[in-house]
Amino acid sequence: MRSPSRLVPAPPTDERAPALCLSALSKRFGHKLAVDQVDLVVPRGSFYGLVGPNGAGKTTLLSMAVGLLRPTAGTARIFGADVWADPTRAKALVGVLPDGMSLPERLTGRELLTYQGLLRGLSRPEVDARTTELLDVLELTEANRTLVIDYSTGMRKKIGLATALLHAPRLLVLDEPFEAVDPVSAATIRTILNRFVVGGGSVIFSSHVMALVEQLCDHVAVIAAGRVAAAGPVEEVRGGRGLEEVFVELVGARTGGAEGLAWLAS
Numbered sequence: 001m002r003s004p005s006r007l008v009p010a011p012p013t014d015e016r017a018p019a020l021c022l023s024a025l026s027k028r029f030g031h032k033l034a035v036d037q038v039d040l041v042v043p044r045g046s047f048y049g050l051v052g053p054n055g056a057g058k059t060t061l062l063s064m065a066v067g068l069l070r071p072t073a074g075t076a077r078i079f080g081a082d083v084w085a086d087p088t089r090a091k092a093l094v095g096v097l098p099d100g101m102s103l104p105e106r107l108t109g110r111e112l113l114t115y116q117g118l119l120r121g122l123s124r125p126e127v128d129a130r131t132t133e134l135l136d137v138l139e140l141t142e143a144n145r146t147l148v149i150d151y152s153t154g155m156r157k158k159i160g161l162a163t164a165l166l167h168a169p170r171l172l173v174l175d176e177p178f179e180a181v182d183p184v185s186a187a188t189i190r191t192i193l194n195r196f197v198v199g200g201g202s203v204i205f206s207s208h209v210m211a212l213v214e215q216l217c218d219h220v221a222v223i224a225a226g227r228v229a230a231a232g233p234v235e236e237v238r239g240g241r242g243l244e245e246v247f248v249e250l251v252g253a254r255t256g257g258a259e260g261l262a263w264l265a266s
Helices: 058-065 087-092 109-119 124-137 153-165 183-198 210-216 234-238 243-251
Strands: 020-029 032-042 047-051 073-078 094-097 171-175 202-207 219-224 227-233
Touching (some): 020 058, 032 219, 032 227, 047 058, 047 183, 047 210, 058 171, 058 202, 073 087, 087 094, 094 153, 109 124, 109 153, 124 153, 153 171, 183 202, 183 210, 210 234, 210 243, 219 234, 219 243, 227 243
Parallel strands (some): 047 202, 094 171
Antiparallel strands (some): 020 032, 020 073, 219 227
16 A cells, blocks of 8 residues: 655754644633644654543644634744744644535535645646545545445545645644544555654544554643643653553543432343
8 A cells, every 4th residue: 555645745843842832722602612732743743542531622733733714812823933923934834634524515525625725735747646636545446436425324424634735744634534434444544644744744633542542642641621631741640550440540531330210231
């Protein structure tokens, strides 16, 4: 299996800047503070996991980090480029797979990638070459003439990842990329992401699966109630224990049994 080619170099970056730097990032929805003064640094070349319980603010945080949601306060920088002050440069450096991403469902996979590539300013020969290679690598060749509306959930994840990779970004920001993906497709995605990092790219992704984060990531951040409860190299955050044990302790989750459901017993 080949990895996608990088036919055009990414825009220049501040060589001293991390892949992603969030400073005092906050988001308020009415009276609810969803993200509260988050500081987070994703080093260059890192594979960074973002974990937290449902409603912790992970999706809101990642959406602000890439320019999909305007923060109430704070800044986000991608390789030194301010996401809101210099959005064209910042967004050229990042590929995004949002959770529950809406896709043009009346296009085929090939048409979708062609449309996205031309919007990104790539030439038609570049778009055609990259599209063919991505469909091959992601094992979507047989579905490249199928309308997206007929794609399975796993196929939608893979075509979404293809759109994120198409312009050869330096950073990938992926929200739950493995959710509802079958084991074969998940293995393909893991291989591509590992090769991306080995080739000099950086990845940050959210997940609920601690074993997956431990297997793939060299850094991790635990988010709870809109704040960073812990962040750093995986081994430091774990402290010699399992990541799931540390996670449960940090977020203050209840781990007791369902004693009150006596009526379920036969």
